[in-house]
Amino acid sequence: MSESSSKTLFEQLGGEAAVDAAVDIFYRRVLSDHRINRFFDNTDMDQQAAKQKAFLTMAFGGPNNYSGTDMRTAHAKFVKMGLDDSHFDAVVENLAATLQELNVPEALIAQVAAVAETTRNDVLGR
């Protein structure tokens, strides 16, 4: 316990290699999820994957320059399309399922979900 608590969340998860392993799985889950995939219909997949990677790095507690304003601007058009808490919950659910698939311990998954949670109001434009 003392060993793991001296490492950051990002280090415990496995750093950038863990993000790389997670991004395809996470994005594939999101695109397959009928509750939310309509929001991803017209996006360039490579650009979208790069954004997912930036988001996962942030949620994993890694180095980032997260900007709430950017998050609001990027999601404003989806809020107009009806993006709400249920969709945000679905994304967090897919994030947790991705980490489970990668055998990440539940305690760490809860920490990642908590970091992701801090973006909720920015994403939903509140």
Next chain:
Amino acid sequence: MTEQKIQLGEQSILCKPDESLLNALLREQVDISHSCHQGACQSCLLRSLDGAPPIEAQHGLKEGLKKQNYFLACLCYPQQAMRIAHRHHTDFMTHGTVSAKQALNAETLLLTLDLDEPMDYYAGQFVNLQRDDGLSRSYSIANNRIHSKQLSFHIRRLAGGRFSSWTHEDLNLGDRIAVSEPQGLCYYLPDKPDSPLLLIGTGSGLAPLAGIISEALHQGHKGDIYLYHGSRDLNGLYWVEEMQALAETHANFHYHPCISSGEPPEHVFAGRANDVAFSQLPDLKGWRIYLCGHPDMVSNTKRQAFLKGASLSDIYADAFHVASGSLD
């Protein structure tokens, strides 16, 4: 560390020690797309013209981009003077002479150019061809790298297409045409010789795919190679006998011509090329995928291939956008 001189086209700037190239360019008000400043979004992609850029500046890029000396300005701390170019650098570099014209089918022409100087290209890349008056279009290279001074193209006549009509009707043997440097990332990479390849193309999308297949077989690719070439009807298919002959001589090459309307004859499949492919190949984990042709087919198929397990970094796509001026 000292300041390094950076040359971008006509403009020359100085990058300070401990300053990223992106920050130097922004400081000098160079118009460059950028967003995350940390190597994730890849908006600030540039290309080094003098050889390999600092290796850290290529972190996270696809192999094809690395090989062509692309790099990210935000991760680049120059250690020496650099000459760089924007990602879409399209100076015309050489000329070619028309050495052959041959009809592949009613609407597609095989055009062969003999270049003035050898070109270092990869099968599957494209070049811009330019007429004397400046009219220019992108065409995929249809042959493999064995011919460094000869390029061939499949030019499909489009309704109202000014460039394609001109090549079909008015371009003669011996005529000269300007050729840009090769571009594009949809080409064969020899780094995974055992992985299966799936190639799906519609119409003249066969051109780059045929080049890629020829290059793969030439380099002794061991994994299975599946080609699905689609067209609306039999008139749009071509090189059927050539591809069948190739399949007979190479046990790992599998050829599937597909037509989306009408009753197919023997050895031709009914349905769109991507649908036929995915009905036969349920799991694409570990595959490398090449998609060329109609933009809708390319974007839909990219998504399908990803959902069937292919990694995004293993999907190479080249959408053939029709120039808006073609229909004037």
